[in-house]
Amino acid sequence: MSVQEKRPFLITDAKKDPRVNRLIKEKLDVEEFVIVPLLAHDKVIGVIIADNLFSGNIIDENNVQLLSTFANQAGLAFERAEAHDNLAKKMEELGQAYVKLQETQDKLVRSERLATIGKMAAHVAHEIRNPLATIGGFAHAMCKYPHDKKKVETNAEIIRDEVYRLERILQNVLDFTKPTLPTLRRESLNKVVNDTIILLHKEIEENSIVLRSSFDENIPEILFDSQQIKQAMINILKNAVYSILERQDKTADAVIGISTSLSKKHVKLTVSDTGNGMTKDVLENIFNPFFTTRPGGSGLGLAVTHKIVEDHGGFIEVNSHVGFGSEIIVYLPLQQ
């Protein structure tokens, strides 16, 4: 009854009380006792029975109350113990899951590395096929007409140019695979940006592109590797030039904007162009090695830029609108 109704019962005449179970009557062999259910999560997990066989004192409501309080506490303790057990079990499961996850991640990293190496090998193989075919083709022609001085001269020049191209491909791949950590020095970003503009000035001018630059003079000197940042910026600028040259409307503005500015924790270098802009698909892939939309492009430029900026503890933001142009913002930390 106590189990069914989940409440204590005070029995004063056990032998005559029809509510008392026969088994309890026989086992206890007392007239007066109190029975209190032990509850955990609102389920009866047992009962506590107390009699007065030794004391002989009358069991009153106070005693029932006391025993009920004790039963409640015991129930709670049981719940906690059970919860603790469950928690321990969950912790163990979590531990196992973590080990599994670690193994899977290791496997993933290994296969990703292999996939990158595979991609790189395929890319290099294809990239060198073009210049090799040209070199071989013109060399064949030279063999056919060894006395045609003009032909031999022209073909030799082409072969030389194609060999330069092969060397550039090789250098790009080497630059990308070489693990180089930045050599940090406190320098002026404005100065390095300006030096980079001077490097590419000719290319920008030759393509009738207008360059607009603005520098925030309040930018303090920050720690960075000037060579690497120059490289990162060259890669961004070359893409900007290409995007402008490839724009659909050739009469539209051809402008590259370069600016530096300060934010709370970063120094910002922004390069914008009025080129073609990028579709969502292209945007998602621009930092992936070997991804390129430019024929003959290595697909490594922005991947290298991304790596350099990350190695500096910075990050890159890209905004782009198809048909209007793109904006690449490099954030370098003010303090390392």
Added chain:
Amino acid sequence: MHEHVLVVEDDRNQGKLYAEELREEGYSVTIATSGAEALDIIRSQRIELVVLDICMPGKDGIETLSDIMAIDNHMPVVINSAYGTYRDNFMTWAADAFVVKSSNLSELKSTVRLTLDKKMSEHH
């Protein structure tokens, strides 16, 4: 009258090489350095066969191929690409032949000849 071959190739040196070699075979050769330029030439001139590169800036070879087919779906086209993997792309299957770029141009030259002969026999 020489058969007129259009070489579509953005790589200036390669275009020059194919033109020289095909001219030696007796063809009259025009070079287009982009897909758009190729389509203009096909619309305005009599072309017997197109040698088409795939990786080109702007309109690539695959797009150019479908545009060529839209203009003249009997136009013989030989794809000439450094990427043999494009063979698996069904968009290239509309072409009559596929040659992987190589320093040995004999395969390209013989494929051009075979494709032209085949088209000629189909028409007669």
